[in-house]
Amino acid sequence: MGGNPDQFVRFLNVQKSYDGETLVVKNFNVDIAAGEFLTMLGPSGSGKTTCLMMLAGFEAATHGDIILDGQSINNVAPHKRDIGMVFQNYALFPHMTVAENLAFPLKVRKMSKSEIDRKVKRALEMVQLGHFGSRRPAQLSGGQQQRVAVARALVFEPKLVLMDEPLGALDKNLREEMQYEIKHIHEDLGVTMVYVTHDQSEALTMSDRIAVFEDGIVQQLATPDQLYEKPENAFVAGFIGENNRLHGQLKSVEGDTCSVALEGSDGIVKALKVNVDGVGGRTTLSIRPERVVLDPDSDQYPNRCQARVEELIYLGDHIRARMTVSGNSNFITKVPNTQRHTPLKRGEVVNIGWATEDCRALDA
Amino acid sequence: MTTADGKPLKVSLRRALRRQRIWAFLLVAPLLLFILVTFIVPVFNMALRGIENPQVHDIMPQTTSALKAWDGEGLPAEPVYAALVADLQAGYKSKEIGKVATRLNYEKVGMRSVIMSSARHAKRMKDGPYKEAMIHVNRAWGDPATWRLIKRESAPYTFSYLLAALDAHYDDNGDIAMLPQDRRIYVPLFIRTLLMSATVTLFCILLGYPVAYLLANLPLKISNLLMIMVLLPFWTSLLVRTTTWIVLLQSQGVLNDLMVWLHVIDDQGRIQMIFNKTGTLVAMTHILLPFMILPLYSVMKTVPPSYLRAARSLGANPLVAFWRVYVPQTVSGIGAGSLLVFILSIGYYITPALVGGQSGQMISNMIAYHMQESLNWGLAGALGLLLLVIVLVLYSVYNKFIGIDKIKMG
Structure with a gap:
């Protein structure tokens, strides 16, 4: 509470190693402002997903501090971080209906039944799936599952939402449609989003700022037009456009x-x-x-x-x-x-x- | 629909696929034949023994047909006695009458000596009237209950073995009645068998679930080692595994010695852990554990770790995430493993026989006893038939509530 709104999320000298011999993330520093849409872009194995997992709490940083809203969250368990997350393959619980999936984060927060119903309904309407509450995830198309996953990550009103290549499994047209939809949701709700992708056009379309990762290092962190027009090194110039x-x-x-x-x-x-x-x-x-x-x-x-x-x-x-x-x-x-x-x-x-x-x- | 040359499409399709079907059948045929000869036929044959009843019908044919006219009230008339004497004489000569004596003795204790002594006397009888003579030889022939018994058991098929297997019998009037409480053996044994199988299944779930979870989630190098340790018991003889438990658990065994040495118990207070129910439970849980772990493992392997992560990111603590998200997705594995372990343990024989003592015996030990010791194959068949019915009922209940298509074996 009471953190600087320009430094809502901070990575300070973050390093990560899995085997104690090589660094996957070499020295990551970034300040993310409240309400910003920041994309981590890079080829696979560049360390971008590791950074996201450290922010979500599923990986521990080997060195450095991750600060959320003015407080270090290095030692906060994932379920206490209050961060919504959309996974690569959606990770919708197959044994629950869509409505139960959305109600899950509210139930574990012990909200009242009427409040849960109200919020689930509103979240479903937000992603235009008002009538799909009683279906199972397997009965939905890929795009619909994607929307449910987004709705589930937002339904408990987290201040920060992470997305790990959420559109990777969709076909091209649907992917473009979802890009705009997620962008509009972001604009409407004003929630801070951190997005991971290896698709540069996706990053250019949606982001306020993009961090280009390569080999565990951020090569350049800038707005989309700056990245394209003023790349600072050969990798960024070649990777974007x-x-x-x-x-x-x-x-x-x-x-x-x-x-x-x-x-x-x-x-x-x-x-x-x-x-x-x-x-x-x-x-x-x-x-x-x-x-x-x-x-x-x-x-x-x-x-x-x-x-x-x-x-x-x-x-x-x-x-x-x-x-x-x-x-x-x-x-x-x-x-x-x-x-x-x-x-x-x-x-x-x-x-x-x-x-x-x-x-x-x-x-x- | 027809093909281009005018033949019906379905006919052409069948013809086109015939070759494939014949090949498929030929490939399956050896196994089918093997199962048929070594499994289906013996099971059917054994089940038939539980209801077939050829002894009186075949060895005493004249009595059987003469009794058809008798209404079961009072004593039968002279011709029936004549037929009895003729059958006894023929049976004595062919040495077959003993089978009848044994068969009737199952139904009413004492019938063996009635038949055998009557047969010896009947051998010398030249002419009638036979009624008084027979009643003189043995008073049982003057009792209508004896005749009702013979009439009942002269049918080629009988329920009396099945009744016996359920601790019931036909009383003297031919009505079905339960045996007195203190003489009931099989129903309590069936209940004990079911309870012990359920307990073994429960232990297997409790012990196997964490192991399967580790197997599915550890890095490949470690999980392979763990898998070998799970499979190791499979590669050891069942007998060795069972006797190892005797060494460990007997009252002069390793565990008791250890506890005495540690002063947990004193030398007089050694705990009886084998040759009773405990021994059977411990040894069977150990032996059947892989059958729980393997189906569980194969299901858990398909649950991506992102589900647990998703649950945690949505605010569930590790326990809630595990219970509400992970466990429901492994239900099919629990179901498959439980069904496998339960059905295997319901018919388990060697382990209870070796370490079960008196209180750890199960129904299959009784079946084996009737097969090998008492030679009452009819009762053995009836007990086996009941066991088969219980398993089939459980299977269909499982199928109805969980669905057999949800089973994944690996």
């Missing part, structure tokens, strides 16, 4: 920008200096496909080079072109399907270019 990489050597630094000699050719390009060692060090240039321009004007785009078209894929609103640029044969550009664009041909050599601020020099 589509990305072209060019390797090179740092030649010189001029304020915020720098000059990089490309490895595959002898061209020199200018890029934003984001995350590089000193002059002479290797660097990875990151350019988003949609920021690459065909046949650029020389004065507008200082960075120009030649590219050979390797493959063209027609996608309706744009054409995806795979090109070889400076030895990298996986350089993707998106050519908008506008009325006056010049059709590309396979094998053709074209000029491409990009703005200096769209090219970020990152760690090698």
